[in-house]
Amino acid sequence: xxxxxxxxxxxxxxxxxxxxxxxxxxxxxxxxxxxxxxxxxxxxxxxxxxxxxxxxxxxxxxxxxxxxxxxxxxxxxxxxxxxxxxxxxxxxxxxxxxxxxxxxxxxxxxxxxxxxxxxxxxxxxxxxxxxxxxxxxxxxxxxxxxxxxxxxxxxxxxxxxxxxxxxxxxxxxxxxxxxxxxxxxxxxxxxxxxxxxxxxxxxxxxxxxxxxxxxxxxxxxxxxxxxxxxxxxxxxxxxxxxxxxxxxxxxxxxxxxxxxxxxxxxxxxxxxxxxxxxxxxxxxxxxxxxxxxxxxxxxxxxxxxxxxxxxxxxxxxxxxxxxxxxxxxxxxxxxxxxxxxxxxxxxxxxxxxxxxxxxxxxxxxxxxxxxxxxxxxxxxxxxxxxxxxxxxxxxxxxxxxxxxxxxxxxxxxxxxxxxxxxxxxxxxxxxxxxxxxxxxxxxxxxxxxxxxxxxxxxxxxxxxxxxxxxxxxxxxxxxxxxxxxxxxxxxxxxxxxxxxxxxxxxxxxxxxxxxxxxxxxxxxxxxxxxxxxxxxxxxxxxxxxxxxxxxxxxxxxxxxxxxxxxxxxxxxxxxxxxxxxxxx
Numbered sequence: 001x002x003x004x005x006x007x008x009x010x011x012x013x014x015x016x017x018x019x020x021x022x023x024x025x026x027x028x029x030x031x032x033x034x035x036x037x038x039x040x041x042x043x044x045x046x047x048x049x050x051x052x053x054x055x056x057x058x059x060x061x062x063x064x065x066x067x068x069x070x071x072x073x074x075x076x077x078x079x080x081x082x083x084x085x086x087x088x089x090x091x092x093x094x095x096x097x098x099x100x101x102x103x104x105x106x107x108x109x110x111x112x113x114x115x116x117x118x119x120x121x122x123x124x125x126x127x128x129x130x131x132x133x134x135x136x137x138x139x140x141x142x143x144x145x146x147x148x149x150x151x152x153x154x155x156x157x158x159x160x161x162x163x164x165x166x167x168x169x170x171x172x173x174x175x176x177x178x179x180x181x182x183x184x185x186x187x188x189x190x191x192x193x194x195x196x197x198x199x200x201x202x203x204x205x206x207x208x209x210x211x212x213x214x215x216x217x218x219x220x221x222x223x224x225x226x227x228x229x230x231x232x233x234x235x236x237x238x239x240x241x242x243x244x245x246x247x248x249x250x251x252x253x254x255x256x257x258x259x260x261x262x263x264x265x266x267x268x269x270x271x272x273x274x275x276x277x278x279x280x281x282x283x284x285x286x287x288x289x290x291x292x293x294x295x296x297x298x299x300x301x302x303x304x305x306x307x308x309x310x311x312x313x314x315x316x317x318x319x320x321x322x323x324x325x326x327x328x329x330x331x332x333x334x335x336x337x338x339x340x341x342x343x344x345x346x347x348x349x350x351x352x353x354x355x356x357x358x359x360x361x362x363x364x365x366x367x368x369x370x371x372x373x374x375x376x377x378x379x380x381x382x383x384x385x386x387x388x389x390x391x392x393x394x395x396x397x398x399x400x401x402x403x404x405x406x407x408x409x410x411x412x413x414x415x416x417x418x419x420x421x422x423x424x425x426x427x428x429x430x431x432x433x434x435x436x437x438x439x440x441x442x443x444x445x446x447x448x449x450x451x452x453x454x455x456x457x458x459x460x461x462x463x464x465x466x467x468x469x470x471x472x473x474x475x476x477x478x479x480x481x482x483x484x485x486x487x488x489x490x491x492x493x494x495x496x497x498x499x500x501x502x503x504x505x506x507x508x509x510x511x512x513x514x515x516x517x518x519x520x521x522x523x524x525x526x527x528x529x530x531x532x533x534x535x536x537x538x539x540x541x542x543x544x545x546x547x548x549x550x551x552x553x554x555x556x557x558x559x560x561x562x563x564x565x566x567x568x569x570x571x572x573x574x575x576x577x578x579x580x581x582x583x584x
Contacts, residue, residue, distance in 0.1 A: 032162030071130025090195025098188020255379035340461035342542030356394030422455035432465030433582035467528030483574035
């Protein structure tokens with residue numbers, strides 16, 4: 001049973017019991033929405049910083065749920081002063097939740113890790129959220145006593161509806177319109193106002209004058225701190241990016257699908273290093289693409305210390321992972337694309353690759369008639385056509401008249417394409433496992449759809465992660481491709497900075513490499529690739545390949561031997577949609 005408040009709780013309310021009860025339930029609704037936003041913010045930031053969303057989601061949810069139970073027990077001590085206790089909880093919760101994202105980014109940027117900070121914030125926020133319901137239960141009984149079952153039903157109904165609204169507001173409103181930093185701070189401000197207004201307005205007679213002044217001052221101070229933090233969010237983000245990526249940040253853009261960051265030298269200074277293809281045609285690219293590039297030229301004067309020539313090469317990061325490096329990025333894209341182009345290649349499908357770097361290599365073959373690029377990120381496609389740094393890297397490949405762009409979920413597009421064009425070459429240029437978001441696009445079902453899109457004699461080229469650092473994931477991709485009815489040739493190409501010279505494939509045996517700027521902290525030491533076809537393919541650049549800087553038939557043979565050295569003793573099982581096999 002719910003204990004009754006003592007005489008101090010019998011002070012009159014400024015409104016009728018019905019209105020008071022509705023206000024308490026409204027506060028429950030708002031607090032539940034804010035609480036779920038905090039939870040989703042922590043999950044999103046932790047997954048982005050670590051790249052392992054499954055593990056981070058499990059850590060955040062389990063720690064927070066446990067902490068909520070602890071908070072419920074601790075709240076029993078405050079039930080005799082429920083109004084004051086609830087106000088204190090909401091002020092602290094608004095600060096902890098509102099500043100959590102900034103604290104995690106700061107820890108990661110300047111300390112190099114954020115796991116401990118994540119756990120601390122999960123515990124603190126979980127304890128405070130857990131304390132809310134017992135205190136609100138006491139307050140709603142303070143207005144009008146009713147049986148415990150009815151009170152619990154009302155509270156949880158408002159709580160669950162609020163959680164629904166918060167869960168939908170985060171991905172559809174807060175994240176795209178405000179971003180993680182400002183969205184968390186706005187949520188904290190709403191949380192503080194809702195809790196403070198309820199206590200100071202509805203239950204002010206339950207508070208002494210000094211208590212009321214202290215709570216009001218605490219509420220104003222919390223809002224001031226959140227407002228100041230929101231005002232500093234943009235310079236803080238720039239400073240954190242500079243600390244993470246080390247060289248100058250030329251462009252940082254959240255596309256709604258992923259975070260795009262370009263760092264290093266100037267577009268002018270990197271053009272020669274980034275482009276290795278003949279000049280494409282000058283006809284328009286993606287229909288309906290926004291912007292002319294002027295706004296992106298201006299970004300170079302805003303994001304970093306200015307667009308001046310520097311010693312660092314241009315680098316492209318997607319969701320914190322190094323995607324391309326003007327110094328030696330050609331090694332990856334040449335190795336991915338040209339072995340698959342050794343046979344017929346009139347019609348080519350590039351899956352992913354909105355950055356245009358794989359497309360650049362495909363278009364070096366003059367006999368290519370058409371290329372279809374399918375990617376879900378419309379904004380990255382636009383940036384790849386207009387941003388000076390990205391166009392320097394991809395050689396303006398998207399402007400070639402042979403290129404057709406499709407903005408769609410890759411899996412859904414392959415599934416719904418029916419009996420359209422059959423492709424001589426399919427290039428899968430996607431983030432590789434063990435990233436949990438990649439599991440769907442590295443499943444047996446996906447490779448089966450890709451195989452169905454291939455013409456007779458067609459070939460499939462797949463980026464499969466690091467064969468040296470993550471051999472289990474790499475060979476799971478190989479097993480999954482084979483389970484779709486294709487025969488494979490795995491091969492591994494080392495990055496030049498890992499110790500391998502141009503045209504070699506052996507490099508370091510353990511896959512170690514120098515530290516790189518960016519959240520990953522280390523450069524990719526090697527790229528694990530897979531060439532597949534219905535008949536066993538020949539691993540060679542092909543007689544029509546243009547002049548290549550890093551690829552020869554001999555280097556590819558060494559690449560196949562290098563990959564074989566990392567084959568696990570127990571063959572991995574293929575990954576499917578219902579049973580993903582990629583290790584976290």
